[in-house]
Amino acid sequence: MNTAPIAFLKGHGTENDFVIVPDPDNALDLPAATVARLCDRRAGIGGDGLLHVVRSAVHPEAEGMADEAAWFMDYRNSDGSIAEMCGNGVRVFAGYLHRAGLVEQGDLAIATRGGVKKAHIAKSGDVTVSMGRAQLPESAVTVTVDGRSWPARNVNMGNPHAVAFVDDLDHAGELRSVPPFSPAEVYPDGVNIEFVVDRGPGHVAMRVHERGSGETRSCGTGACAVAVAAARRDGADPAVTGAPATYTVDVPGGTLVITEYPDGEIDMTGPAVIVAEGVIDPSLLAD
Secondary structure, rough: OOOOOEEEEEEEEOOEEEEEOOOOOOOOOOOOOHHHHHHOOOOOOOOEEEEEEHHHHOOOOOOHOOOOOOOEEEEEEEEOOOOOOHHHHHHHHHHEEEEHHOOOOOEEEEEEEEEEEEEEEEOOOOOEEEEEEEEOOOOOOOEOOOOEEEEEEEOOOOOOOEEEOOOOHHHOOOOOOOEEEOHHHHHHOEEEEEEEEEEEEEEEEEEEOOOOOOOOOOHHHHHHHHHHHHHHHHHOOHHHHHHOEEEEEEEEEEEEEEEOOOOOEEEEEOOEEEEEEEEEEEEHHOO
């Protein structure tokens, strides 16, 4: 067993919280059970997921992106499963890199399993992330909770989402378990499910079940999926109108601002907060 101290930090973006493990040389073995143990809120550090900070050049999944992005966000869900992307995670990842003196304020690129993401660190500490373009599969999806059913918009932001507009956020139920959806074959690897209500023009609120994590306080890619679905519902598709569409998206942990441009690119802006740092007891990483 490795007995050397292992550094960690704890951070959040609109209360979507993460264990951050700096490992520039990709030297740590982080199997799913270990990640789940670290993310356990009673027996571990606690988090909605884990941000494994690795240089792109030394990670087999990111070495092809090393020329564009020096750092790879090896993101894991709280159950230890691997995920393509996490929008709030990118902001917190960028915030960590800046805090550690590894990047300057301004523009930077971060490699993820969902591709290279561009970020901008403002003087205020807020981080804007270019989330890429949404894909809108035409598959019809239905979400059901406690006998109520709603049509859901299928939106892919590098990870899959089903966006359902409801009259009351309580209609989402407890969200610890996956809300039933159909047909199941639309999302063979699982799905993040958002329930959305209107708060005013260009202003919505949401709750989300994130696959592998249950209900979380925020979901960056989910907020983007919600803004895209709302723009299509409201007849504000930027590709059609020629004007950007901006939505304020309230999540239980705060507020995100999402802008979709006529070329399809989507920006997400919100806070990135580092709240603590310390050392992991190596026994916590042992099987």
